[in-house]
Amino acid sequence: MTDQELFYLLALLKVDGVGDIMAKKLLTHFGSAEEIFKAKKNQISSIDGVGTVLLKNLNDKSIFEKAAKELEFIKSDSVNVSFFQDESYPERLKHCIDSPVLIFTSGNIDLKNKKIISIVGTRQITSYGTEFCKKLIEDIAPLDPVIVSGFAYGVDIVAHQIAMDNNLQTIGVLAHGLNQIYPKTHKKYMAGMEKNGGFITEFWSSSNPDKEKFVRRNRIVAGMTEATIVIESADKGGSLITANMANEYNRDVFAVPGRVTDRYSQGCNNLIKTQKANVLTDAADLIYMLNWDIENKTKTIQKQLFIDLEIDEQKVYDFLLKNGKELLDIIALRCDFPIYKMSGVLLNMELKGVIRPLPGKLFEAI
Known part of the structure; x- marks a missing residue:
């Protein structure tokens, strides 16, 4: 241009x-x-x-x-500018009717042939949310996804940090111009993000981080990614707005369930209850729903995900991974388990999310 x-x-x-x-x-x-x-x-x-x-x-x-x-x-300031019809403009965002005509970027952003997800949630992230976010990103790291978030306190900055720790490209979508940073305490993360990833905004240098701009920012977070993941949220909050926008854009939405008594699980539980989000209990859910379980990379990820299986469970899992879907009786025979024991092993594995039952007493590894 x-x-x-x-x-x-x-x-x-x-x-x-x-x-x-x-x-x-x-x-x-x-x-x-x-x-x-x-x-x-x-x-x-x-x-x-x-x-x-x-x-x-x-x-x-x-x-x-x-x-x-x-x-x-x-x-x-050597700001990179992308017009909504340019090749450099995020492909999925092009298909959103209200996407920005222009976006301004900094850093080293490369979205070609990439798996792109957004991770959002409360600014008051708990230890539960932090540990889940850490495990999730570590487990999907071999697939080299791009992690997008809003560079805010809480879930946002935790997701960015963990992505950087795993050498993944991470992008912060800002609610202001590129001539400033908000919150200022996050300035220390800028260099690391711009080295592998960077920042995107639709706002000019004259724009301040006003409240209404964060809502507009959220549509970019939702629109440029193939899925939005809500780690933790109260019953109201910006992350729920992002999830609703993602639904309107026909994107996949995932929410991490929590105890009904936990304040910062209420929003996630409600998304799941109202069928506005898929349940996300581990990386396997995400990989399966987004059809990422392809080629040999999946086997590497699955081994990482399921290292906590019991000896009997691991034996069954390895059998199903090698042979595909199989009847309960055949699994018991080939794995040398009595039928009464086999049913209990399969039930535990199903609860752990490593296998799924199919019609006709068939089971397959996830």
């Missing part, structure tokens, strides 16, 4: 009344932002949704001053 094209795009986005949906509609009709400003009033007014107020706002000369100032910041 040339500086001139970017200048007119910035100016268009600064027009009062032109949001992402209207901007895309105008750009599709006229071909470029510059042509929109050159168009006659009757040409623009013929577009559905354009009224007299918007026509007047398009003639506001101050938008060009603001665009020039932002372009100067972009050039001086």
Whole structure:
């Protein structure tokens, strides 16, 4: 994109009344932002949704001053800019009707051919949430996923940290411009994230982290990923908004269940109860639901996931992994177990999430 094209795009986005949906509609009709400003009033007014107020706002000369100032910041700070039709723009986000026309990025972000998930939750993360997040990311690390979150306190920063500890690309989606960081105490993580991953925002350098911007930020978190995972949440919170957005975008949503008496499990339990999220008890759930269990990498992950199996359980699991789905009687025969014992072993394995029952008394390894 040339500086001139970017200048007119910035100016268009600064027009009062032109949001992402209207901007895309105008750009599709006229071909470029510059042509929109050159168009006659009757040409623009013929577009559905354009009224007299918007026509007047398009003639506001101050938008060009603001665009020039932002372009100067972009050039001086070497900010990467992606247009919603560019190859560098997150592929899944392109398909969201209200996705940003422009996003600004810093760091070393590479999303090509990547498994991309978002991990969100309460700012008051508990030891339970921290341990679950740690185990989850460690177990899926061999598949080299990209971990996206909002760089906030609690679950967000824990997910970013654990991703960095496992040498995974991690991306923070910001609710403000790239010329600042919020919360300021997280500034110490910036270099590590930008080395392998980085930051994404739709907001200009003049934007402060106001409350309403966090909600807008959440749609990027939900839209650019194939699945959103809620680790912990109270019955209300930003992570639940992100989960709802993910559902609206037809993305997979997962929630970690907790005790009904735990405040920061209420939101997750409600998502599961209302069928707005899949139950997530370990990495195997995620791998299976997202169809990630492919090639030899899965076997490596499965061995890591299930090292806590009892000797009898491990014997059965190895048999099913090698032979595929099999009848209960055949499993007992081949593993040299009496039928009465076999039923108990299989039940324990099912509760641990390492096998699943199939119609006809068949079982298979997950």
